[in-house]
Amino acid sequence: MANFSLSPAQEQLIEEIRQVAAERIAPVVRELDEGDDHFDFRPAQALAEHNLLTPTIPRAYGGRGLDYFSTALLLEELGATCAGVATVVTTNIHAAGPVILAGTEHQKKTFLPLLASPEPHLAAFALTEPEAGSDIGAMSALAACEGGVWKINGVKDFVINGGIAHFTTVFATTDPQNKRAGMMAFLLPSGVPGLKVGAVRNKMGIRYARTVQLIMKDTLVQDELVIGRKGGAYLLLMQTFDRGRALAGAVGVGIARAAFEFALRYSKERRQFGRPIFSQQAISFTLAELQTKIESARLLVWKACWLIDNDLDYTMASSMAKIAGSQVAQEATAAAMDILGGRGYLKGCPVEKLLRDARVMSLIEGTNHIQKAVIASQL
Amino acid sequence: MGYKSIGRQLQLAREEAGYSQEQLAAKIGCSQSTLSNYEKGKRRIYLAQLEKIAEILNKPIEYFLRPADYHRGEPESQSGEPGNQSSPAPKKKDTSYQANLLPILNMPGEDQGEKTALEQNLLRLFQSLSPAGQILVINFVTWLKEREVGCNGEF
Numbered sequence: 001m002a003n004f005s006l007s008p009a010q011e012q013l014i015e016e017i018r019q020v021a022a023e024r025i026a027p028v029v030r031e032l033d034e035g036d037d038h039f040d041f042r043p044a045q046a047l048a049e050h051n052l053l054t055p056t057i058p059r060a061y062g063g064r065g066l067d068y069f070s071t072a073l074l075l076e077e078l079g080a081t082c083a084g085v086a087t088v089v090t091t092n093i094h095a096a097g098p099v100i101l102a103g104t105e106h107q108k109k110t111f112l113p114l115l116a117s118p119e120p121h122l123a124a125f126a127l128t129e130p131e132a133g134s135d136i137g138a139m140s141a142l143a144a145c146e147g148g149v150w151k152i153n154g155v156k157d158f159v160i161n162g163g164i165a166h167f168t169t170v171f172a173t174t175d176p177q178n179k180r181a182g183m184m185a186f187l188l189p190s191g192v193p194g195l196k197v198g199a200v201r202n203k204m205g206i207r208y209a210r211t212v213q214l215i216m217k218d219t220l221v222q223d224e225l226v227i228g229r230k231g232g233a234y235l236l237l238m239q240t241f242d243r244g245r246a247l248a249g250a251v252g253v254g255i256a257r258a259a260f261e262f263a264l265r266y267s268k269e270r271r272q273f274g275r276p277i278f279s280q281q282a283i284s285f286t287l288a289e290l291q292t293k294i295e296s297a298r299l300l301v302w303k304a305c306w307l308i309d310n311d312l313d314y315t316m317a318s319s320m321a322k323i324a325g326s327q328v329a330q331e332a333t334a335a336a337m338d339i340l341g342g343r344g345y346l347k348g349c350p351v352e353k354l355l356r357d358a359r360v361m362s363l364i365e366g367t368n369h370i371q372k373a374v375i376a377s378q379l
Numbered sequence: 380m381g382y383k384s385i386g387r388q389l390q391l392a393r394e395e396a397g398y399s400q401e402q403l404a405a406k407i408g409c410s411q412s413t414l415s416n417y418e419k420g421k422r423r424i425y426l427a428q429l430e431k432i433a434e435i436l437n438k439p440i441e442y443f444l445r446p447a448d449y450h451r452g453e454p455e456s457q458s459g460e461p462g463n464q465s466s467p468a469p470k471k472k473d474t475s476y477q478a479n480l481l482p483i484l485n486m487p488g489e490d491q492g493e494k495t496a497l498e499q500n501l502l503r504l505f506q507s508l509s510p511a512g513q514i515l516v517i518n519f520v521t522w523l524k525e526r527e528v529g530c531n532g533e534f
Contacts, residue, residue, distance in 0.1 A: 179444075180381055180445070181441040231439055232430065235424070242423065313422055379421075
């Protein structure tokens with residue numbers, strides 16, 4: 001039986017995050033977007049104080065213990081406020097995911113409480129390489145075990161939270177020929193010898209989410225920091241992705257909602273030809289269509305998260321949610337800019353930032369082309 | 380996306396262990412149709428489920444994840460333990476595979492002339508299978524041949 005009403009706890013969570021976002025994040029959004037390489041910890045601090053910087057950490061490890069459905073509600077609100085901040089949170093969730101799913105008790109006790117602390121602790125997720133993006137089987141970062149200690153060599157790119165994270169979840173291969181079966185996941189604490197930050201990536205959008213290259217040169221990792229059973233890292237990665245995609249969809253819905261709400265307000269205030277432009281069907285029908293698509297995408301996100309929370313098959317639903325969320329984000333921001341006209345194109349206009357943020361949504365967490373391949377493989 | 384080859388390995392391992400889909404599904408606590416979809420690669424198998432299956436079928440997780448060409452000519456590990464992680468098992472010739480293949484290759488009465496398009500396609504398909512898959516095909520063809528011999532008195 002489907003139930004579309006939120007629980008009192010979920011309603012309360014939305015109120016809580018709206019208050020934090022309005023008081024502690026929204027006032028600095030422009031600074032975050034225009035900021036230099038220096039990471040501004042204020043939004044992360046605000047979220048950490050509410051134990052919402054990594055909301056999926058189980059209560060047993062000091063976390064908020066939110067399920068994916070509630071986490072999606074949180075990320076829609078953050079996406080509507082600043083997609084960069086939402087991306088920092090999703091990256092923390094991503095990095096913690098393999099530990100929650102397959103980590104040892106020692107790993108969980110060591111790393112998870114960090115992300116649940118009232119201090120803003122970040123985690124990074126290092127997977128993409130210069131020559132291995134969608135084709136992760138082409139991974140070349142090499143891990144070799146010598147006397148119970150792993151030595152990792154390779155370069156990872158587009159590492160969000162890289163260089164400012166307290167730990168990084170890294171994927172490497174023991175044998176490039178062995179592709180999926182050779183893949184392994186490691187926990188790299190910050191400051192581990194041989195781990196260096198390379199180029200800082202200057203991005204078009206989600207600029208708050210600091211993104212760097214990570215260079216591993218003879219990086220030594222103790223065997224106890226290997227995540228999961230040998231040979232299982234590929235499935236662990238896919239499962240982490242399948243869960244993360246639903247959340248990326250939620251961020252997209254948030255971006256779309258913010259653009260829609262801004263354009264709706266503007267269309268009721270802006271007068272042309274002697275009346276508000278909203279009274280023109282060209283405008284009101286566009287907004288009506290957007291509202292329909294936003295609601296559709298939100299329902300797909302909710303369904304995918306419900307499947308995850310109920311331990312049912314969520315792969316296809318998650319990819320659909322990601323496609324729908326990213327597409328509606330791009331469509332809504334483009335339409336909002338058309339409604340605002342030249343004012344929307346100016347730096348400092350929220351819609352201009354939303355449009356730049358929306359653009360990455362079809363690329364991040366696996367491109368939409370990959371999502372379609374995932375869906376097609378199940379047809 | 381890789382799940383088709385995982386599913387194929389899963390099917391081979393299940394058949395090798397002598398389980399029907401119903402039997403294995405019951406052991407891991409899922410429906411037969413779910414297991415069937417895992418084997419077809421139509422449903423992503425999650426790690427916890429594959430770990431259960433690996434344990435029941437006495438295979439290491441890597442067995443299911445290796446690329447198809449890695450299995451070709453690779454000896455089957457009965458211990459369930461692969462080699463050292465830093466140095467993968469060497470790709471040796473599978474003698475049992477050769478032993479299964481040779482009788483078919485040496486079968487008398489085969490036309491050794493130029494192959495037709497159908498024969499070439501069959502050969503290509505056959506070659507694209509894993510060694511265990513090829514053995515299944517050989518066994519089936521052998522059985523079929525024996526049945527025809529039984530019917531027609533030829534061979």
